Amino acid sequence: MSRAIALIDGNSFYCSCERVFDPKLAGKPVIVLSNNDGCAIARTAEAKALGIKMGAPYFQIRDMCRAEGVRVFSSNYTLYGDMSARTNAVYRDFARDVEIYSIDESFLDLSDVRERDRFALAQDLRATVRAWTGIPTCVGLGPTKTLAKLANHIAKTVPDLGGVCDLTDPVQYDHWLCRIHVGELWGIGRASLAKLEAMGVDSVADLRDLDPRPVRKALTVVGERMIHELRGLSCLPLELVPARRKGCAVTRSFSGRVSDRATLEEAVAAHAARLGEKLRRDGLGTDQVTVFYHTSEHDRGEPMRSVSTVVSLPEATNDSLALIKAATHGVAKTWREPGQVPWRYSKAGVITIDLVPLAESPRALIGRLDRERSAPLMAALDACNARWGRGAVVLARAGLSTKRDWNTKFEMRTPRYTTQVSDLPVACA
DNA sequence: TCTGGGGTCCTAGGACCC
């Protein structure tokens, strides 16, 4: 039996999550904004039809949204993450091997399904996900991941297909590959597209028929793999076990601008505390944090400053207190008192690369951190915040001031319907 | 006023080693 991979994804996933809990949004244009209510990052078909582009700055489209009755939401990642887990639980009823590729996309191995049953199974999958979670989806089928991704793109953009496109079917394969522009392919961005166009490539079929060797010269091994995948030769296996995370970052734009050191330090400390939470969740640690902060490139004519500095720790840790100390040290050693016109910083963050499993990491001979005390303290902190909600217990340097006026804006955020008892939706019967 | 955040992979080139 031939190999068959399905890629299933949620249509306008974040918007669909909002629609699940507010049926009045059906048929209306809906968008979800990025952190800080900055840009549109999810749009329903109705919103796209109004010309709202991916990544459009909200302040530029606000008036239009009001005039057209677009429903606008801040992002609610707690809700979307939980809805994502629910859809994946359904996928596991349909396939043993599932790769969770992103918050709204998963690959399923359907190789053991008979060819003539695949289309119907995909339709059944869509209907079940819709019934059990409320999320509308599309399914693409192909002999490789690249072709499954392409099939999914076709299923999404050609309404007549009913949400499923099967490129394991030779007729469909021949029909579509010469009709889709190469720029739609997974892995072809702006730079690669320009190179391919210069080589006379227009359709996906054009790329498939190219000699892989010169393509490798231009697009590296990534481009060569793509050609093989388009020909049906699998080069990208399903990643059934998520790879260990290699780096971790917490970075945020400020809701306004920050010019004073105390506020900057508080923000950086809060980011470091959040970084610690993320590392503890995965049992990872780091012995180096990069701290950065900078002014905005949009603030033309103002003094600009961009700072990035690495702070080393004596040994790997995920203790929030140690990370906060390191991060605020990064600010302290780079802080410059402003001149006549102060720098107005727009964003700050804390980044680590080279994460290691904490249990296996070597201990320091000098300056050893007190893991025996830190671990239970951090565990207690995490347990409190898990039980009473994030922010129930906060470390002093990371925002004792109740104002936290640097904090990210979420002015149109819906409740955490599925993960917070106090936010449960009310049903009247 | 207001322009997101967080990842991965690949390559070239330098440093360094024997």
Add this chain to the structure above:
DNA sequence: TCTGGGGTCCTAGGACCC
């Protein structure tokens, strides 16, 4: 004139993804 020949490791930067 002529200036070895391989390796490995690390880093910065580019590209792409959701």
